[in-house]
Amino acid sequence: MAARIRDQIMSGHLDPGSKLPSTQQLMDEYGVVGTTVQKALQLLKAEGIVVGRSGKGVFVREEPNHVIAPASSMPPSAHGRPIEATVMTKAGHLYEMEYRLPVG
Incomplete structure (x- = not known):
């Protein structure tokens, strides 16, 4: 449930400042109990x-x-080679981060 709401926000289907549906509406939409809704919203x-x-x-x-590119503040790898990082954002939100350590 949290992942689906996050995706709606990141894809721009829910605009900044938009109000999310009520707990009851989310319970009905996702077929879950109130504690599940609350846990998703807390996350x-x-x-x-x-x-x-x-x-x-x-x-x-x-x-x-x-979004801060972690490669700019991380120490070099064990062999003194920089750690490469790819930071991907969508609608201003971080959705994927990948680290690569040089081989050899």
Whole structure:
């Protein structure tokens, strides 16, 4: 459930500042119980993708996350060669990060 909501946000189907459906609506849509909805929303909040506003609901974060290329701050590999990293974003959100250590 969290992955599907995250995908909707990252693909731009849910705009920054948009209100997510209510807990009951999410329960009905995904066929899950309330605790499952709450766990999914807690995960998305911890990731900084959504924010909860007391008494108002849960909203897609308005300001984009800042993406830092980890290769710029990581120490060199054991052989002194740089660690290569690929950071992929979609709609301003990190969705894939890949590290490659040089061979040889």
